[in-house]
Amino acid sequence: MIRISDKSLCCGCTACATVCPAQCIVLRRDREGFDYPVANPDLCINCGKCEKVCPMQQLSKPSETTAVYAVRAEAHLGESSSGGVFPVIAGKMIEEGGVVFGAVLEPDKRVAHYEASTMEELQKMRGSKYAQSDLYSTFEDIAYYLKSGQKVLFSGTPCQVAGLLNSLGGPQENLLTVDFACHGVPSPGLWEKYVKALEASKGSQLKEVKFRDKSEGWRHYCFRYDDVSVPYVDDPFMALFVQDMSIRPSCYSCRFRAEGSGSDLRLADLWSVSKAAPEFDDDKGVTAVFVNTEKGAAALEVLKKTALVKQIDENMAKEDNGGFAAVIAVPEKREEFFKGVHSTKDLIAYMSTYVVRRPMHIRMYRSVRKRLSQIKRRIVK
Ligand SMILES: Cc1cc2nc3c(=O)[nH]c(=O)nc-3n(C[C@H](O)[C@H](O)[C@H](O)COP(=O)(O)OP(=O)(O)OC[C@H]3O[C@@H](n4cnc5c(N)ncnc54)[C@H](O)[C@@H]3O)c2cc1C
Incomplete structure (x- = not known):
């Protein structure tokens, strides 16, 4: 038990x-x-x-990456978090009559996995949602579809992919799995409380949330809700996420992050794009695609037909990316932070007190770099 x-x-x-x-x-x-x-x-x-x-008890074989590519799918750069790779692969699955499972924001802004069998349903899956998603009965539903001979694509965190594969008894012919470099998943309970706090401060329900609004650029993305848009470092929920304060206890030493989960493909932000593929770099987003299996290699062939694709070095693709770290340090104040969440009367102010402000010289450096990349984007346009 x-x-x-x-x-x-x-x-x-x-x-x-x-x-x-x-x-x-x-x-x-x-x-x-x-x-x-x-x-x-x-x-x-x-x-x-x-x-x-249990993927934490039954350790699977590490993934073996055979090749890595820089990929940019122009049509999805606006809504996707990196280079828009997920919607291209998922779109192909739907065209072939398959079903896609991915994370969406529900009307009350909770994060959950849903299934899509039309292009319209797929749109809501685009983009990262920074809270652990509720899988509901996703694994059972996938087992059902596979048994009835249908093709399925599952996209989720590395631990979700590892759990799905274990629950099915291993990889399945009709199942394509896509995970992403993941430095951790923030608490869904904290996210739901934060939504309520934002709604209380606005006096109305949130209509739209975008965790990674790229209108100011991909590198310096913003957190946007309705008509409010702030640099992610200035939003307390996002800042505490990137400072690793609000992620799940198992994320700090996640083995799937460094070793892989058994997924066919792994996607990541290609933060080293200026070195790895400078010709793709206009600050609108580029995905690093790690091909781990033959099925993954076949999916890459699909990408080549509609997106810009360039083979790159694996180590370079992982540079500057916490989503591949073997271990992440647990912040000293993590326990204290979560204890106080329940007693505070002003959650937004409370969370802000735990945000570590970057030193002045780093803030100035960031702001100069941001300005330069905005100018560069205007010139490219
Ligand atoms: C919690 C989290 C942490 C991440 N950490 C890193 C990181 O450290 N380094 C890095 O390079 N990339 C990280 N990413 C992934 C990255 O932001 C992009 O999602 C990825 O590069 C794919 O981008 P895309 O443009 O190709 O497709 P997109 O359209 O952005 O792909 C979105 C896909 O992600 C899935 N998804 C979104 N939110 C969740 C969620 N909460 N749970 C499960 N699945 C979800 C959707 O179902 C969809 O399939 C993270 C994403 C999440 C959700």
Whole structure:
């Protein structure tokens, strides 16, 4: 029976709950706002299946990357977070009659996985949402589609892909898996409280949220809600995310980040683009695509037909990217921060007090670089 005594050993992927024949495992939210499996001992039949599929306990083989590419799909640069690779691959899956599972923002701005079988449904999946997504019954639904012979694309965090593959008993012929470099997932409970706090300050419900608005550039992206847009470093939710304060305990030493998850493809922001593929660099976004399997290589051929593609060096593609780090240090004040979230009357002000302001010279350097890249983009236009 699954028992989580050390929270850093559960990534919340739902594989255990999916395979439980007694259906005795539910996910419950903890004080930090993350979901963990809880088994009902009265219903548990001690079959041990939950432990066998847990990707944190049953270590899979590391991914073997065969090639890495810089990719830029012009049509999706506006809505996607990097170079718009995901929508091209997902669009092809839908054209072929398959189903795509990816993360969307629900009407109340909670982050959750949904399925898409039309191009219209796919649009909402574009772009990063910075909170751990609720998978609901995604793994069960995927198993059902695969059994009925349908093609499926699953896109999610590395730990979600590892959990899905374990729950299915390994890679499946009709399943394409895409994950991304992921430096961690912020607490969904904190995100939901933050949405409520923003709504209270505005006096109305949020209509639209974009975690990575590129109108000021890809590198210096903004967090936007309705008509308010602020540089991500100036928004407390985003700042605490990039400072690793609000991510899940299992993210600090995530093995899927450094070793891979078994996914066919891994996507990442190509932050080293000015060295790796300077001809693609106009600050609108470029994705680094890591090809790990033959299925992944076939998907790359699809990309070559509609996007700019250039093979690049793997180590260079990982430069300046925390999404490949083996270990991330736990901030000293993390525990104190989460404790205070429940008692504060002004969440936005409270969160701001934990944001570490960068030293003046770094802020000035950033602002000069931002100005220069804006000028460069105008010249390119
Ligand atoms: C929590 C998080 C952390 C990330 N950390 C890094 C990082 O450290 N380094 C890096 O290079 N890239 C990171 N990324 C990924 C990166 O921002 C881009 O999403 C990726 O490069 C693909 O971009 P794209 O333009 O090709 O497609 P996009 O259209 O941006 O792709 C979006 C895809 O991401 C999926 N997705 C979005 N939000 C979530 C979520 N919360 N949970 C699961 N799936 C989601 C969508 O379903 C969709 O398939 C992170 C993304 C997330 C969500």
